[in-house]
Amino acid sequence: MAAASDTVAPLSNVDDVAAPRIGALLIRPIEAVSALLLCVIIVLLLTGVASRYVFSYPVVWIDEVASISFLWLAMLGSAIAIDRNEHLRLTLFTGMIPRRLQEFVHTLGLVLTATFLLVMLQPAVEYVMEEWYVTSAALNIPNSFRVSAIAFGIFAMLGFIVSHAVKASTLRDLAVSVVFVAAIVGMLWLLSPTLLRLGNLNILIFLVGVVALCLVMGVPIAFCFGIGTLAFLAFSTRVPIFVMIGRMDEGMSSIILLSVPIFVFLGCILDATGMGKAIVDFLASLLGHVKAGMSYVLLGSLFLVSGISGSKVSDMATVAPALFPEMKRRGHKPKEMIALLATGAAMADTVPPSIVLIVLGSVAGVSIAGLFTSGFVVAMVLLAVLAALARMKASGERLGDVRRAPFQTMWRTILIAAPALVLPFIIRSAVGGGIATATEVSTIAVLYALIIGIFLYGGIGLRNCYDMLVETAALSGAILLILGTALAMAWALTQTGFAQQLAAYMAGLPGGWIIFMAMSIVVFLILGCVLEGLPAIVLMAPLMFPIAKNLGINDVHYSMVVVTAMNIGLMAPPIGIGFYIACKIGNVPPDEAMGAIWPYILALLVGLVLIAAIPGISTAFL
Structure with a gap:
């Protein structure tokens, strides 16, 4: 569970065996380029921060190069996520149907996804040609160098989807699925004159009905939005599909979103170096001896650790293994521990740096600094409510042999945890005080965490660092593709x-x-x-x-x-x-x-x- 995004665990059924990786020889160059792009983005942003704040000499082309690298990272990461089966999907309903039917539904979902990508490939190429006449302000190069990432990413995802479908599906299921999808498309095409006259009823048919059906089938959420929007535009409007590529580009290209992969990478560093565990150990030595103390430690750890990783999955994966054994020894029931863990993670999601708040600020035009400041206070209110309930439920906790930690132990744990404890306060104060943007702070936080992790927490091996870079690319790609297709769907809604x-x-x-x-x-x-x-x-x-x-x-x-x-x-x-x-x-x-x-x-x-x-x-x- 070393991943640092909220899109890891739910990507496949808990009972399913992970699908074998497809096209390992093809994916390795993409992984290597993605890892390199993430490093380039971090170095560029750090250079920009240093040139602006240290030398008072802003380098104007850095943002453009970072923007180009970012879109390529997003699309290559989306392809890696396809190969790893790491796109977020809803699997609750597919687990309720018989196993044999599950296999057919899975194949049908793959065919639907491949159809969407195949249809979008031509508009993506046209978009690249159209953007050739638009040049960037600083570098004075065609914008096609940036948006060609969309066409390449769609092509790569299509290749991995087709390879996976051929290898993981039976020929019968594949043939029936292709015929079924072709029949549905043909029927909708024949009905399109009628659909054009239905007006806003098409919203219910396509943007609600089709999207909901794809969700139930276990199609990744990003493609559910994409399929619903594509069908809506193609069969119930006269809007060219080409426009959808532009909306997806807009959804994935905001400069504010540059901080998303960097904070995801920061969460990986947190897990790999043990910085989060150091915080948990310190809180345990401070509060572990009081009634409901371990519950307080769990909630407090989620609160503080979230200030570093910005991710619920990373928070829970860091805190649970460190605390659950001792909580069980004191009489806590496993189901109560899970309940507190889940709701504690929900409480801490507004603690900066929250990826959700960063995305919200980008989409809704709300101040990131204001969201970070308010998110901290709101989390404190929710923390107090959960702590009060935990205290009420602690009446049966066994504390007979539990003693206050010796002063030497407390002093040692705070010395170990102090460098990690400083990081969330650096992030909050810098963004909330208007000293730096969330993107700039994310790069400073990564540099700080790397230095502290290397010299004080045991370091990170080169292989492990490369794996974290690739994992960050995959998770960021999965997140950003959702943003792109969701914004396209929101745009379609507003146009009606x-x-x-x-x-x-x-x-x-x-x-x-x-x-x-x-x-x-x-x-x-x-x-x-x-x-x-x-x-x-x-x-x-x-x-x-x-x-x-x-x-x-x-x-x-x-x-x-x-x-x-x-x-x-x-x-x-x-x-x-x-x-x-x-x-x-x-x-x-x-x-x-x-x-x-x-x-x-x-x-x-x-x-x-x-x-x-x-x-x-x-x-x-x-």
Whole structure:
């Protein structure tokens, strides 16, 4: 579990055997180039920070080279994620169908994904040709050098999908799936004149129905959005498919998103060096002897570790192995530990540097510094609510032979943990104080973590470092492809006029902002269960944030409410993906933990109501 993104564990069924890697000889050059690109991005950004703040001589072309490298990293990483089966997907429903039918549904999903990529390949090539006439401001080179990454990435993903389908599927399933998809496409083409007259009903057919069906089939979420949007544009509008490539480019190319792969890499360093474990050991020596002490340590560790990695998966994978054995010895039930782990990770997701907050700031145009400052306070409120519940549940905890840690032990653990403890405060203070952007701070944090990890925490081997770079590329590619296709789908929604109709409907509701806030909580709780945070943010932010602003709701306040609601939904069984990640990390059957998590979910909902009802919690320190 050394990965540092929230898109690792749910990518395949827990009961499934990992699929063999396809085309190892072809993927190795792509992995090597991706690792090199990530290094180039980090070095470029560090050079830019040094030239700007140390020598007061900004290098204007650095951002352009970093932007080119970033899009190539995103698309090559998406191809690696296809090869590794690491694209986020919903597998709850596919696990309910018979095994033989599962194989056919899996093949059908592969054929649908391949069809989408095949259709998008020609517009991607046309987009490259069109962008040849657009030159960059500093380097004065055609923009085709940057956007050709999209065409190459689509081609590479198509190759890996086809190879996987041929090797992993039976000839019968493959033939039936191809015929079935061809028949559906032909039928929709024949019905397109009728569909054109249906108006906004096509939103329900394609952007809801087709996307939902693909989700149920276990198609990766990025391709669910892509398939639904492509079908909507092709069969119910006269908008050329070419436009969709431009929207995907826009969704993946924001300069703010440059910090995403760097913070993912930072989480990998955290796991590899043991910096997170040092923080856990320090908190255990400080609080482990009190009633509910280990629960406090678990929550506090998630809070602090999240300030370094920015990832729920990395947080849980770091904290659980270090604390669960001692918690079991003290009488904690495994199901209660999983419940606290899952909801604690949801609590800590607004602690900077949160990848969700970075993406939200990029998509909705909200200040990253404001989100980081508010996210810290909101997490403190949720931490207090969960800690109070943990104390209530600690009545049966066995503390007979537990003693306060000796002063020497406490002093030793704080000395070891101090360099790691400094890092989250560097990140928060630098971004929140406006000293540097989130992207600049991410590169400084990586440099700091590498130096500290090498000299104080045992170092990182070259092979291990290369593996982390490739893993970061794959996870970042999976995240960024979701952002691209989700933004294309959100754009398609806005072009229908649906956003304006929704805004008018919301504005006409009785109760003003209070009712709107309540409806937003319900919507994002459900989306958090089904889609996970990032795609839900990109899909809904363009629709909901303008309405919130018209109702007088502060952007940062609304951001905290929707992100907290999504995090709660993510951990809510039976659909919430994060709940199953926590169960997998803690090695506890989901059926056993499902009943225990609801009091903790209720506690988070109480905290969410407080955050929604009292805007000052989110805005007092801005």
